[in-house]
Amino acid sequence: MSEVVKILGNNLAEILDKPSKASRGLIRLAFKDAGLKEDLDKNKVSLEKTLEVLNGSLKKRLETIKVEEPEEIVGELSNIINKYQSIFTMSK
Amino acid sequence: MASELIETVILALSMVFLLTTGAILVIKGQNKNDKAQIWLGVSFFSLLILYIVWGLGLFERYYTVYIIQLFVFIAATFFGKAAFYQNRKSAFPYIMIGTILVGLIQVIQKVFEHHGIFPDFFAQDYYIHIDNLLSILWTAIPFGWMAHAARKARKDLKTQDVEPWILRRLTLIEISAVVEIFVSVPDLIKHAIDVNWDQSMWYLQIAIITTFTVINFFAWAMPSWFKELLNKGKKEKTVAQIESEDETKMSEDAIMQELMEVYQT
Numbered sequence: 001m002s003e004v005v006k007i008l009g010n011n012l013a014e015i016l017d018k019p020s021k022a023s024r025g026l027i028r029l030a031f032k033d034a035g036l037k038e039d040l041d042k043n044k045v046s047l048e049k050t051l052e053v054l055n056g057s058l059k060k061r062l063e064t065i066k067v068e069e070p071e072e073i074v075g076e077l078s079n080i081i082n083k084y085q086s087i088f089t090m091s092k
Numbered sequence: 093m094a095s096e097l098i099e100t101v102i103l104a105l106s107m108v109f110l111l112t113t114g115a116i117l118v119i120k121g122q123n124k125n126d127k128a129q130i131w132l133g134v135s136f137f138s139l140l141i142l143y144i145v146w147g148l149g150l151f152e153r154y155y156t157v158y159i160i161q162l163f164v165f166i167a168a169t170f171f172g173k174a175a176f177y178q179n180r181k182s183a184f185p186y187i188m189i190g191t192i193l194v195g196l197i198q199v200i201q202k203v204f205e206h207h208g209i210f211p212d213f214f215a216q217d218y219y220i221h222i223d224n225l226l227s228i229l230w231t232a233i234p235f236g237w238m239a240h241a242a243r244k245a246r247k248d249l250k251t252q253d254v255e256p257w258i259l260r261r262l263t264l265i266e267i268s269a270v271v272e273i274f275v276s277v278p279d280l281i282k283h284a285i286d287v288n289w290d291q292s293m294w295y296l297q298i299a300i301i302t303t304f305t306v307i308n309f310f311a312w313a314m315p316s317w318f319k320e321l322l323n324k325g326k327k328e329k330t331v332a333q334i335e336s337e338d339e340t341k342m343s344e345d346a347i348m349q350e351l352m353e354v355y356q357t
Binding site: 005018021029051 | 125126180254
């Protein structure tokens with residue numbers, strides 16, 4: 001399982017108070033929307049690309065499921081992944 | 093004779109470890125889009141060149157060794173920035189300035205010494221101690237920061253659900269960085285005490301270099317048996333548990349539906 005997906009998905013689940021499995025699934029869908037599914041599967045995603053995914057396709061997905069204040073949630077997740085950014089280098 | 097052979101073999105093996113680790117890092121960094129690994133690989137390649145030049149005494153101008161060392165430390169500092177502090181406030185600018193500044197002092201004093209400028213100063217007894225202390229400080233700036241960053245990252249990641257081998261890789265980086273800080277300490281001891289410990293200090297220096305290269309080899313090459321060893325203590329899950337937690341088996345509709353339902357209730 002991708003460590004980046006685990007960190008983002010589990011934290012998203014906590015923020016939204018949702019099941020973590022589906023939240024991790026939503027993160028995967030966001031990467032897929034951004035055309036980065038293969039990069040994610042091959043553990044090739046970078047911090048920059050991940051931040052783009054959060055601010056782009058994940059935000060849209062959150063709007064689709066009618067989450068309140070998606071901008072703030074995406075901002076919070078960006079801070080979280082910035083804090084744990086060593087995972088990108090250390091998990092490869 | 094036998095001890096010379098042993099130390100040559102140990103040093104040669106260390107160089108092979110450095111070359112292998114550097115190559116692994118650069119190749120993996122390129123394949124996996126990871127700048128941090130590329131910077132560390134560059135640092136290891138420069139370190140390999142440094143040890144070859146220093147060990148074999150290839151240059152008449154000894155300050156060449158210090159110029160190569162400056163490249164090693166600059167690349168190691170860039171690794172720290174790329175791995176731990178992208179888009180984040182950190183001591184990176186100060187560490188880089190400190191590394192370059194102390195490095196330039198080291199290079200300039202060696203250039204002066206080589207060309208016979210200020211010969212009286214270089215002939216003083218205390219000069220060698222200043223030189224050794226500067227060497228320790230110079231190594232401590234980038235590698236101390238690396239050790240600190242790895243320790244902090246490990247503590248932060250510990251709060252998340254990540255594989256144990258990742259946390260232990262960070263521990264290995266921290267340990268190897270601390271070990272590297274001590275690489276010039278034998279030179280200081282050798283000149284500071286009034287006992288002929290030249291050979292013992294040389295062995296100690298070889299031991300430090302070897303420990304650093306071997307730890308980094310295992311941390312970055314990460315053979316599968318070693319990864320399994322580092323993963324010891326990981327909570328084993330049943331097949332049913334793994335399957336029930338696997339989000340990749342969920343369809344897009346199921347994910348969206350589940351999140352919407354839960355959110356709306």
